[in-house]
Amino acid sequence: MSKTIIISNRLPLQLQIDNKKIKATPSVGGLATGMKSVHRDSNGIWIGWTGLTEEEIPADLRDEVVDATIKEQCVPVSLSEEDIDGFYYGFSNRTIWPLFHYFMEYTEFEKESWQSYVEVNEKYAEVVLDNIEEGDTVWVHDYQLMLLPALIKKERPDVQIGFFLHIPFPSYEVFRTLPWREEILKGLLGSDLIGFHTYDYQRHFLSSVSRILRHEVSFNEITLKDRIVTVNSYPMGIDYDKFSEAAAKHDAAKNQSELQRRLDLHIDSTPDAKMILSIDRLDYSKGIANRIRAYEYFLEKYPEFKEKVRLVMLAVPSRSNVPQYQLLKKEVDELVGRINGKFASVSWTPIWYFYRSMPFENLIDLYTTCEVALLTPIRDGMNLVAKEYVATRTDKKGVLILSEMAGAAQEMSEALIINPNNFEEIADALKQAIEMPEAEQIKRNKFLQKRLKRYNVEKWANDFMTSLKDTAHKSDIVKAIRMRADQEDEMFDAYKKADKRILFLDYDGTLRAFVNNPEDASPDDDLLELVRTIHNQENTEVVIISGRDRHTLGTWWQDVPITLIAEHGVWKRPVGGEWAVTENLKNDWMDTVRPILEKFVDRTAGTFIEEKNYSLAWHYRNADPDLGEKRASELSNVLKELSANNELGVLDGNKVLEIKDSTIHKGKAVTKHIFGKDYSFKFAIGDDWTDEFMFQDLPDDAFTIKVGLQKTAAKYYVDDTERVRDLLKKFAAS
Ligand SMILES: O=P(O)(O)OC[C@H]1O[C@H](O[C@H]2O[C@H](CO)[C@@H](O)[C@H](O)[C@H]2O)[C@H](O)[C@@H](O)[C@@H]1O
Ligand SMILES: O=c1ccn([C@@H]2O[C@H](COP(=O)(O)OP(=O)(O)O)[C@@H](O)[C@H]2O)c(=O)[nH]1
Numbered sequence: 129m130s131k132t133i134i135i136s137n138r139l140p141l142q143l144q145i146d147n148k149k150i151k152a153t154p155s156v157g158g159l160a161t162g163m164k165s166v167h168r169d170s171n172g173i174w175i176g177w178t179g180l181t182e183e184e185i186p187a188d189l190r191d192e193v194v195d196a197t198i199k200e201q202c203v204p205v206s207l208s209e210e211d212i213d214g215f216y217y218g219f220s221n222r223t224i225w226p227l228f229h230y231f232m233e234y235t236e237f238e239k240e241s242w243q244s245y246v247e248v249n250e251k252y253a254e255v256v257l258d259n260i261e262e263g264d265t266v267w268v269h270d271y272q273l274m275l276l277p278a279l280i281k282k283e284r285p286d287v288q289i290g291f292f293l294h295i296p297f298p299s300y301e302v303f304r305t306l307p308w309r310e311e312i313l314k315g316l317l318g319s320d321l322i323g324f325h326t327y328d329y330q331r332h333f334l335s336s337v338s339r340i341l342r343h344e345v346s347f348n349e350i351t352l353k354d355r356i357v358t359v360n361s362y363p364m365g366i367d368y369d370k371f372s373e374a375a376a377k378h379d380a381a382k383n384q385s386e387l388q389r390r391l392d393l394h395i396d397s398t399p400d401a402k403m404i405l406s407i408d409r410l411d412y413s414k415g416i417a418n419r420i421r422a423y424e425y426f427l428e429k430y431p432e433f434k435e436k437v438r439l440v441m442l443a444v445p446s447r448s449n450v451p452q453y454q455l456l457k458k459e460v461d462e463l464v465g466r467i468n469g470k471f472a473s474v475s476w477t478p479i480w481y482f483y484r485s486m487p488f489e490n491l492i493d494l495y496t497t498c499e500v501a502l503l504t505p506i507r508d509g510m511n512l513v514a515k516e517y518v519a520t521r522t523d524k525k526g527v528l529i530l531s532e533m534a535g536a537a538q539e540m541s542e543a544l545i546i547n548p549n550n551f552e553e554i555a556d557a558l559k560q561a562i563e564m565p566e567a568e569q570i571k572r573n574k575f576l577q578k579r580l581k582r583y584n585v586e587k588w589a590n591d592f593m594t595s596l597k598d599t600a601h602k603s604d605i606v607k608a609i610r611m612r613a614d615q616e617d618e619m620f621d622a623y624k625k626a627d628k629r630i631l632f633l634d635y636d637g638t639l640r641a642f643v644n645n646p647e648d649a650s651p652d653d654d655l656l657e658l659v660r661t662i663h664n665q666e667n668t669e670v671v672i673i674s675g676r677d678r679h680t681l682g683t684w685w686q687d688v689p690i691t692l693i694a695e696h697g698v699w700k701r702p703v704g705g706e707w708a709v710t711e712n713l714k715n716d717w718m719d720t721v722r723p724i725l726e727k728f729v730d731r732t733a734g735t736f737i738e739e740k741n742y743s744l745a746w747h748y749r750n751a752d753p754d755l756g757e758k759r760a761s762e763l764s765n766v767l768k769e770l771s772a773n774n775e776l777g778v779l780d781g782n783k784v785l786e787i788k789d790s791t792i793h794k795g796k797a798v799t800k801h802i803f804g805k806d807y808s809f810k811f812a813i814g815d816d817w818t819d820e821f822m823f824q825d826l827p828d829d830a831f832t833i834k835v836g837l838q839k840t841a842a843k844y845y846v847d848d849t850e851r852v853r854d855l856l857k858k859f860a861a862s
């Protein structure tokens with residue numbers, strides 16, 4: 129039976145050695161807590177790190193480690209202390225984490241830790257490949273494993289791979305600072321589906337892909353040469369019932385509450401004070417220090433709340449080998465001390481601070497006891513604590529104050545949404561929360577709970593997995609039209625048998641790959657020789673049919689006596705003959721259009737005009753991709769209005785807009801060329817929109833091939849110019 133393989137840096141259980149025995153505890157953090165229920169309900173395995181390094185596990189306990197993980201349907205990846213230093217504390221948490229959370233001043237770019245990141249991703253790949261069976265689906269999680277999808281895809285192109293990023297994907301301006309930005313993007317693009325918590329992270333990622341790798345991005349699909357990668361947003365949910373049921377049980381036994389006991393013991397004798405909850409891993413992205421300062425500001429701005437409120441703050445130890453986390457710990461300790469010192473009275477401590485992780489029961493206790501939750505991350509991928517808090521409010525009372533910088537804020541608009549840097553706003557939100565009438569609390573939570581209950585973690589995972597399966601369907605369509613070996617054999621058979629053959633070859637993007645400056649795309653010796661060989665075969669005609677001007681084509685092919693068609697059919701150079709115009713055309717319209725194009729060149733850096741006898745082309749390959757597309761559609765509109773009265777047409781090529789007589793196109797050129805001649809083998813190959821005319825206008829028995837995966841009227845497609853060379857070689861050898 130096929131299975132789902134979940135892969136994340138950390139397994140849902142963490143192993144420790146206690147008294148020479150292996151002890152397992154649940155992992156903390158949104159990814160592990162959220163995915164746990166998905167894993168529990170599947171027949172899949174979870175691959176990841178146990179929390180113990182190779183050096184920490186004595187030889188006699190190795191089997192026990194494997195047993196403890198297998199028991200939980202997990203497979204351990206063995207990592208050394210050096211791996212953890214370079215990969216986890218290094219590249220993952222000193223480079224990617226700060227950079228992706230916009231903490232650029234904390235971001236380190238160290239070659240050694242990058243190398244370690246590469247090596248550890250390879251170690252993960254090895255374990256995954258050892259465990260994959262036919263038909264399995266792979267789901268890779270998070271920023272520690274961004275190279276893994278491509279490593280798996282390379283070995284197992286048959287397997288569907290999903291990737292989900294649990295943290296924000298930063299804007300292109302931030303992401304581009306990473307020295308290994310291309311490698312990271314290419315690693316991720318090994319996936320068939322890439323998921324983010326929010327649409328903003330998704331569009332940032334797509335923008336980086338189109339700017340850095342220059343791939344075609346259309347809405348939420350990235351077209352690679354042989355595959356389509358789908359990108360979408362799936363806001364992660366929680367195991368709603370688990371939290372609400374635990375809360376219901378807990379309410380029934382309220383006097384068991386640790387907080388309650390504390391109050392009963394008169395450690396603090398202001399039992400009526402409203403409790404404001406704060407829970408996070410001790411992480412600078414969570415805005416804990418700012419939160420304490422904002423609380424201080426609140427007590428100053430509204431002193432009437434002294435002794436009436438209390439901040440209950442749980443900070444869970446995290447990544448404490450990273451210096452920034454150690455500094456933060458010190459800062460928080462000092463802040464708590466200072467503020468308690470400043471405001472405390474004999475009967476009241478303004479902040480109760482816990483620095484440790486708590487078992488589930490105690491978390492529920494905190495969630496249910498506190499009237500307000502104050503969560504103020506500076507940046508947060510999602511923030512599941514916000515969702516868990518709302519889920520535990522069984523009587524629907526309680527107020528959530530949430531930072532707009534958390535992914536969760538996008539779905540939780542009924543919460544009090546604040547800017548974590550605006551103390552004024554936080555202080556006012558705290559006042560509003562404490563004084564909020566119960567009816568309003570209930571109204572807000574009703575909406576929030578309804579949404580959280582419906583889009584729970586199970587629904588989230590199912591949604592992702594369904595989309596992932598759908599991508600297999602997309603690849604099937606791709607596979608169907610991609611030229612297969614047997615179809616290729618059939619074509620060469622027909623070629624060999626035919627007594628009169630013609631090949632129409634487009635130039636740019638077909639015989640030669642695109643370069644930034646079109647003048648640099650001259651044919652290499654190999655190409656000249658191949659075309660000459662095919663041309664010299666008996667009863668064979670090769671026609672290069674291009675949008676280029678005749679001078680360039682003529683110079684490049686002056687020593688190869690084939691037929692050349694330039695400017696989409698305006699000019700023709702027959703075998704052994706001279707260039708001649710094929711139609712009577714006017715070009716007086718150019719004086720009107722040229723100044724318009726010049727204006728667009730001035731406003732759009734990186735673009736330029738190519739002038740031909742009967743057409744003008746505006747090239748935008750080197751412009752910013754978004755701006756280029758926008759300006760192209762703007763220009764296209766302006767030109768279409770103008771062309772209506774002039775019999776002009778605007779051709780939308782590959783990063784070029786060409787304005788010319790609308791009656792001229794490659795379809796007409798090939799039709800005229802074959803008219804009255806009885807070719808028994810007809811072949812046409814081209815890469816862009818202007819080549820579609822030839823695919824459409826050639827008779828049905830022609831072999832028509834598109835270069836690159838795009839919508840086409842051609843019968844087949846091949847991946848790229850290298851594959852075109854292979855085909856030419858086979859023609860030459862036939
Ligand atoms: O494994 P650690 O280094 O100890 O860190 C714990 C986890 O923290 C991060 O959680 C994120 O995922 C949550 C769920 O999608 C999301 O709500 C939160 O905003 C994120 O920060 C991290 O992404 C995980 O890989 C870590 O395991
Ligand atoms: O002592 C604790 C405190 C928190 N959590 C859990 O840790 C997760 C934190 O996830 P969140 O998305 O809020 O932030 P992350 O730590 O992943 O950045 C939540 O599911 C909490 O229930 C926990 O297991 N033990």
Ligand SMILES: [Mg+2]
Pocket residue numbers: 634635636637638814815816
């Ligand atoms: Mg072309």
